[in-house]
Amino acid sequence: MSKGDETRRAILTEATAVAARVGLTGMTIGQLAAHTGMSKSGLYAHFASKEALQIEILRHTRERFVDQVVRPALQAPRGVARLRVLFDSWVTWSEAMEEGGCLFVAASSELDDQPGPVRDALVRDERDWLEMIATVAGTAVSEGEFRDDLDLEQFAYELHALTLAHQHASRLLRDPHALDRVHRAFESLITHAGQPA
Amino acid sequence: MSKGDETRRAILTEATAVAARVGLTGMTIGQLAAHTGMSKSGLYAHFASKEALQIEILRHTRERFVDQVVRPALQAPRGVARLRVLFDSWVTWSEAMEEGGCLFVAASSELDDQPGPVRDALVRDERDWLEMIATVAGTAVSEGEFRDDLDLEQFAYELHALTLAHQHASRLLRDPHALDRVHRAFESLITHAGQPA
């Protein structure tokens, strides 16, 4: 990997952390330069525009998300076990962020009414994520662990709701029982998906 | 009401809409002045600082929230009926926002790691809101509609999760079935709160 790619990656990693804290829009080039110890123009030379940087931040985060959350789940056995790994991996991913939590969660409400290519990229990522949850839940159906009339999209919606709630309880409210809360809600969700409607 | 109070209120109403769209931090005085047709300094004279304006926006929004969401619920009969009104009123409140949705939801992820008096005010409001949900759920317990070992805080957590998810589905994903989704999730929540654990 050339020197350019190396620093470029370092910038993206740092930018991801900053963006999670102050938002993709709130983040500024100057602020980012200060954090990385580079000059504003030296840093900026790696990207075509701030908007392009924002999109690359999302791409970079997505790659790490797949590595740390999706891949472990796909290596677990199909069914509820895989769903558990997916969920636990997400919680771990979210907790691992020193500040700001999951960037996708933060960006979701920041960009929800700000049209443009950044929002479009985020929408694609979020759709993929919901689809992934639904697909994994589907393996629990085909394994006979979930009832076979389960609405997979509705299940994904409700599981995703827990991730949003966890970020809220953990990051905003600093609820010491946040982890316990989200796990109990998850178990309740799984239990009811297994019983007949 | 004097002229000053009148425009001040008009500013806050407009500012609430702007803040819901671009965030409490993303909103600027100049932008706000343009939206209200006032000069920057004329508008700014009504507030001590931008931070003070942000706090007043939250206070103003809170007042309207109590009027439009909390009060109707308290006028409904105790129990599940009251809980339904509370939830339906929130959905109506959220849908009524032309853009950006519920300001509290938007601000929650924006301020979750930005310490200061604005965050503190928001945390108080969100705690009050969760407490309100738990209290209303409690009336359903004492009316015998919910099982009496129901964890009220956990119930509030899960109901609140649905409001976050609805904003996500409705505003970001523009899911045409968002309303249907959130209602089904709500019914499911109520049903399970009524059955023995």
Add this chain to the structure above:
DNA sequence: ACACGAAAAGAACGATCGTGCTATAACTGA
């Protein structure tokens, strides 16, 4: 209707924004 206080505008401040252009410094392949 007039005077006085309140409300709004005008103008300017230092700072920082995103973004170019130009020069220097640092890598890299022959």
Add this chain to the structure above:
DNA sequence: TCAGTTATAGCACGATCGTTCTTTTCGTGT
């Protein structure tokens, strides 16, 4: 090691930021 590319810094730009001041306009009580 030297040439040539690539990466970074320096500097400046117009615009806008939050904020303060002074001046003008307007609403209001008598």
